[in-house]
Amino acid sequence: MDRRSFLKAGALSAGLAGFYGKSVAEDISQSGGNFLEPARPIDFNDKYDIVVCGGGPAGIGAALGAARAGMKTLILEAGGCLGGTWTRGQLSWIFDFKKTGICPEIISRLDARNARHGGNDKDFVYEPEAMKIILEDLISEAGVDVRYFTTCCAAYKKGEKMKTLVTESKSGRHAWGAKIFIDCTGDGDVCARAGAEFEIGHNSDRIVQPCSFNAIVAVEDVEKLGGRITAYKKDSLAGHVESTKLNLQDLRAAGIEPSYNMPTLFHLGGNILLMMFNHEYGVHCDNAEEITRATIRARREVFKMADALAKTNSPWRNVRVVATSEHIGIREGRRVKGLYEVSTSDLLSGARHPDAVTRATFGVDLHAHTEEINRSETITHLEGFKPYDIPLRALICRDVDCLMMAGRCISGDRIAHGSYRVTGNAVDMGYSAGRAAAKFVSESKTPHSLKS
Numbered sequence: 001m002d003r004r005s006f007l008k009a010g011a012l013s014a015g016l017a018g019f020y021g022k023s024v025a026e027d028i029s030q031s032g033g034n035f036l037e038p039a040r041p042i043d044f045n046d047k048y049d050i051v052v053c054g055g056g057p058a059g060i061g062a063a064l065g066a067a068r069a070g071m072k073t074l075i076l077e078a079g080g081c082l083g084g085t086w087t088r089g090q091l092s093w094i095f096d097f098k099k100t101g102i103c104p105e106i107i108s109r110l111d112a113r114n115a116r117h118g119g120n121d122k123d124f125v126y127e128p129e130a131m132k133i134i135l136e137d138l139i140s141e142a143g144v145d146v147r148y149f150t151t152c153c154a155a156y157k158k159g160e161k162m163k164t165l166v167t168e169s170k171s172g173r174h175a176w177g178a179k180i181f182i183d184c185t186g187d188g189d190v191c192a193r194a195g196a197e198f199e200i201g202h203n204s205d206r207i208v209q210p211c212s213f214n215a216i217v218a219v220e221d222v223e224k225l226g227g228r229i230t231a232y233k234k235d236s237l238a239g240h241v242e243s244t245k246l247n248l249q250d251l252r253a254a255g256i257e258p259s260y261n262m263p264t265l266f267h268l269g270g271n272i273l274l275m276m277f278n279h280e281y282g283v284h285c286d287n288a289e290e291i292t293r294a295t296i297r298a299r300r301e302v303f304k305m306a307d308a309l310a311k312t313n314s315p316w317r318n319v320r321v322v323a324t325s326e327h328i329g330i331r332e333g334r335r336v337k338g339l340y341e342v343s344t345s346d347l348l349s350g351a352r353h354p355d356a357v358t359r360a361t362f363g364v365d366l367h368a369h370t371e372e373i374n375r376s377e378t379i380t381h382l383e384g385f386k387p388y389d390i391p392l393r394a395l396i397c398r399d400v401d402c403l404m405m406a407g408r409c410i411s412g413d414r415i416a417h418g419s420y421r422v423t424g425n426a427v428d429m430g431y432s433a434g435r436a437a438a439k440f441v442s443e444s445k446t447p448h449s450l451k452s
């Protein structure tokens, strides 16, 4: 190294030490496996009325609801695109989408790009890449600011109210103030960090539905796959169970026993298909090690299945994996306690509420929580289900004011969650949460004003 570059390197490391604070220079305390992180001042930004945490289906809805009602709105998103499980998880199949609000807008934009296939206005297949650009267009047209690659990692209260959110990103740590925060992280990360009570599983037994790792594949001739494809040729869900049986047979003939007993295939247009063939059991949304191991195991299984099928003399011959998900799909995370808990009896009675934010019509789908049960009873449904209302109170955090939820982390029991978690409900409840938050702000009220 010459003298000039040495001087430059010295100046850079001195600058970095200042940037990272004492944590680089000095180890404050280490005992019993804990590290005491040194306190330090960080940037604070409170120019937004509403901060939406997570940009999945619920987060998109919430941000659009708030911004269109005149609120200065920000989305903080851990990934590099909007859409959550829709895009990062390559979901591709939407349930319960026949709603008012922004659902029809998304449908017409997908149609304008010819990116919607099969099904009808309620349930259909979409192209995940097209969904990414459509959501970015919608958000920027509404004047919502977005920060990608930014994880919500701490939340602080003043009295009963959530006051400050802390994020971590490539720019370091930042603090955000807002009048109302909406937790749309799917897993209820922000509510948990703010100290709100939540459940994982039934009565916190941590028994959860499996995760799934989706992959996009290309085949030589889609037509030859025929009945193996769910929603083939605008056929909606009719024939779905039969199609999964054919896929199971093909996998077994290729020497594979898949982790998911109902391997499902969707047609994304051309010779491109979405393979939902994998299940990962006992993975918890609050355990990064479990999520990492499941992701590695799942990707391996996806390639093993595709490689085995590719060698067969069948319509699968030469199938290739084109893309795997950026994030394994988590069906079940935290359910945060709200001012109201959506319950199984609501689903059996078809509950109606004056403060309804959406009507859920999709029944209960509880995927078996072990591979063994999955072999005999892959998905359990609720007999006697009736469409029911989700009230605004289920979207208001019971323990922390100025904090709301939308999407799969709202307040409900485990069975009810198996129904309302689907994306048509998530986006619609998000939209209502955003509009309700805007109303609270403009009337100088807080969500806890609804507490009885």
Ligand SMILES: Cc1cc2nc3c(=O)[nH]c(=O)nc-3n(C[C@H](O)[C@H](O)[C@H](O)COP(=O)(O)OP(=O)(O)OC[C@H]3O[C@@H](n4cnc5c(N)ncnc54)[C@H](O)[C@@H]3O)c2cc1C
Pocket (backbone or CB within 6 Å): 053, 054, 055, 056, 057, 058, 059, 076, 077, 078, 079, 082, 083, 084, 085, 086, 088, 089, 091, 093, 094, 095, 096, 150, 151, 152, 153, 184, 185, 186, 187, 189, 190, 211, 212, 213, 328, 329, 330, 331, 406, 407, 408, 409, 421, 422, 423, 424, 426
């Ligand atoms: C495998 C699988 C299959 C499914 N099948 C269907 C189906 O066929 N049809 C259907 O409609 N629904 C289906 N669902 C359900 C549906 O996908 C989810 O319940 C729905 O996506 C919930 O939306 P959400 O916005 O609450 O959460 P998510 O889609 O999970 O979005 C959460 C967003 O928050 C971000 N995030 C998370 N934590 C943080 C953090 N700490 N800081 C910042 N950002 C964060 C994530 O990156 C993500 O973008 C399925 C789910 C899975 C997993």
